[in-house]
Every structure is written in C-alpha cells, then in structure tokens.
Amino acid sequence: MIATSSQARIPLDAPPDWLQPGVMALLLVDLQHGTCGDAQPRPRPDFDRRFRAVTLRAAMRALALARVAGLEVIHTVIADLTADGRDRSLDYKRCGMGFPPGSRASEVIEELAPLCDELLLAKSSSSPFSSTTLDYLLRNIGIRTLVVIGLLTDQCIDHTVKDAADRGYRVVCLTDACQAETPERHAQALVCFQGYAELWTVAMLEAALQGDSRF
DSSP: OOOOTTTSOOOOOOOOGGGSTTSEEEEEESOBHHHHSTTOSSOOHHHHHHIIIIIHHHHHHHHHHHHHHTOEEEEEEEOOSSTTOTTSOHHHHHHTOOOOTTOGGGSBOGGGOOOTTSEEEEESSSSHHHHSSHHHHHHHHTOOEEEEEEEOIIIIIHHHHHHHHHTTOEEEEEEEEEEOSSHHHHHHHHHHHTTTSEEEOHHHHHHHHTTOTTO
C-alpha cells in the first residue's frame, strides 16, 4: 500500500558523524561454510537450528541495511594461507582450527556472499587484526566506527571487539547477529566485553541509521 501524505514518515535528523557512511563499516566475522554451513567438521544440530532461526536472519538484515546505507562491508573467513596450515596461530594449531585455502569450508555462506567490491580477508587467528591487513585497510578507507557481527561471540567476536577498541575504533556489536556454541556462553561473552563496545540489536542499528536521536 502506498502511504498517503498523512501516513508518510517524518524525516528524522541526520545520524551523528560517527554513524555516517564513509566512516562506518560492517565487519562479518567467519560466517562461512566451515563454521555455520555445509562443510562443518562435525554436526551441531542445536547450534545450526539457532543459527538459521535467529542469527542468520539478523545477519542478513544487518548486511542489507549496510548496503542500502552505503557502509563499507568487510568479510573475514578462517582460511589457511598454506596447504598444511603452518601459517596458523599457535592457538589454532593446538585446537586444530583452520580450513585449506580455496576449500568449500573457507567460503562465505551463500546468504551473506560478498558483492564484487566488498573486501574479503582470510585470517588464521581469532582476531582479524592479528593475521590480516584489516587495521591498515580501515585506516586507509577512513573508518572510525566498526559494526561487528558473526561467530563465535566468546571467541573471535570477543577478540575482534577488544582489538578494535584498543586500536581506537568505536565498536558496535550487534548481539542478535552473533552466536556462541550455547546461549549461556553468548550471554557471558557480552557481559565480558560490554565495556569495549556498544551492544545493539539490528533494529537499533536500523533506527540509528535513520537518524533516531537516541543514538
């Protein structure tokens, strides 16, 4: 139904500087077939059900909002640079984490696949700041605010949020677009890093981008 003049939304004020396109990026962390798609090392039916029912929907909405608003979009995937994974962090070697370069497991899931001009970075550590050129790229582009979504809340998201904050970025974590192995671990992680980031939902991001004065 087309809105009449009386039904039309009254324009809100422009978002503050830190929420403007050009200084704000959406970072999608490890949303790939090896972590939440069809190439996982082991079956996780409960995890997959929660991911498909809640987290993926929120992530898709966040990505759509970012693209419409003209935000920079950056994807990271866990992917080794070498066939035997010798480039991985010590932690990844100890726990056996890592996926061969060019493998199905290292690809972003289709629902969130990068567009042709969106950055895609392969990482071999929990934080992309440790094993990719993310910080260098963000500074070259002029990003000051980093909106973070992905997996897992208490592992790679935790490391990413804290590293970004320590490097001087304003961090927003979209809590409904992140997930841990269990809801309890997800909630505990948010408590642990809430001082490093603003904890929003995707709905709050949408409101902020529309100029809601509460943000």
